[in-house]
Amino acid sequence: MRLQNSFKGRPDDIILVSNPKCGTTWLKALAFTIINRSRFDFDHHPLLTHHPQLVIPFMEIFNGNNDLNNLEKLPSPRILATHMPFSLWPESLARSSCRIVYLCREPKDVFVSRWHFENKILVGHHKIDLEVAFNMFCEGFSPYGPFWDHTLEYWKEHNTTADRVLFLKYEDMMSEPTKYVVSLAKFFGVPFSEKEHEDGVHEEVVRLCSFENLSNLQINQIGEMSRMKNLVLERSTFFRKGKVGDWVNHMSHEMGKKLDKITEEKLKGSGLVL
Numbered sequence: 001m002r003l004q005n006s007f008k009g010r011p012d013d014i015i016l017v018s019n020p021k022c023g024t025t026w027l028k029a030l031a032f033t034i035i036n037r038s039r040f041d042f043d044h045h046p047l048l049t050h051h052p053q054l055v056i057p058f059m060e061i062f063n064g065n066n067d068l069n070n071l072e073k074l075p076s077p078r079i080l081a082t083h084m085p086f087s088l089w090p091e092s093l094a095r096s097s098c099r100i101v102y103l104c105r106e107p108k109d110v111f112v113s114r115w116h117f118e119n120k121i122l123v124g125h126h127k128i129d130l131e132v133a134f135n136m137f138c139e140g141f142s143p144y145g146p147f148w149d150h151t152l153e154y155w156k157e158h159n160t161t162a163d164r165v166l167f168l169k170y171e172d173m174m175s176e177p178t179k180y181v182v183s184l185a186k187f188f189g190v191p192f193s194e195k196e197h198e199d200g201v202h203e204e205v206v207r208l209c210s211f212e213n214l215s216n217l218q219i220n221q222i223g224e225m226s227r228m229k230n231l232v233l234e235r236s237t238f239f240r241k242g243k244v245g246d247w248v249n250h251m252s253h254e255m256g257k258k259l260d261k262i263t264e265e266k267l268k269g270s271g272l273v274l
């Protein structure tokens with residue numbers, strides 16, 4: 001509500017959107033690196049010393065050094081992130097010409113990733129029962145509303161204004177990261193030049209932001225990002241496996257089939273396949 005009442009969108013804002021556990025950390029790292037690539041060389045890059053979650057602020061998640069006033073102070077064009085459904089966006093932003101990148105992911109992997117994440121951040125809590133959590137996910141209990149509704153809202157926006165909303169899938173990006181780094185640069189209005197292609201700058205971006213590279217950096221392995229009572233967010237919590245299809249190692253075949261069926265029903269007629 002605070003954001004809806006006070007946030008002032010700017011026409012040149014770039015907004016990175018995802019449901020939690022869909023690859024937000026990766027998208028933040030990629031967007032930051034692509035947009036700032038003329039400012040930093042790869043050997044002394046801020047991502048070597050700063051967690052990717054902290055190089056781009058969330059609009060609605062306020063911690064120590066980001067609040068609405070600080071978002072106001074950022075120079076244009078701002079790059080901001082959000083998990084909010086489109087229907088909850090502040091009017092000034094929803095109606096502006098800001099560019100939006102939406103990253104979605106296959107829901108079985110999202111659920112498994114979230115289950116691990118929540119078990120890790122809840123210190124001193126008994127392990128969350130996988131089956132109970134699964135049934136809640138299926139019923140639509142997710143931090144930002146039912147998983148499918150969130151994705152469909154942005155899918156609809158993408159279909160209405162494709163030049164404003166770039167719609168990406170984690171799995172596609174994992175299989176062809178270079179292709180998507182090139183598309184992101186073009187979408188941000190900073191395409192790679194021929195010289196950059198020849199020098200392999202787009203490949204350097206992929207390497208710097210890869211799961212293997214980021215998860216092995218000390219800055220992303222040691223220490224806490226925030227702490228609130230028994231909720232402890234360690235820097236390493238945002239890096240687990242970074243694989244497609246890990247759900248098979250945690251969910252039964254029946255659970256997988258149940259979630260696939262729900263996804264099929266929810267997305268029916270939309271043209272979107274997850």
Ligand code: A3P
Nearest residue numbers: 021022023024025026113210211239240241242
């Ligand atoms: P897994 O739990 O399946 O490994 P978010 O950033 O939205 O919280 O999503 C976290 C998920 O993205 C985790 O998935 C995490 O391992 C994965 N991830 C983090 N950094 C990544 C990267 N650089 N490349 C690919 N996946 C990454």
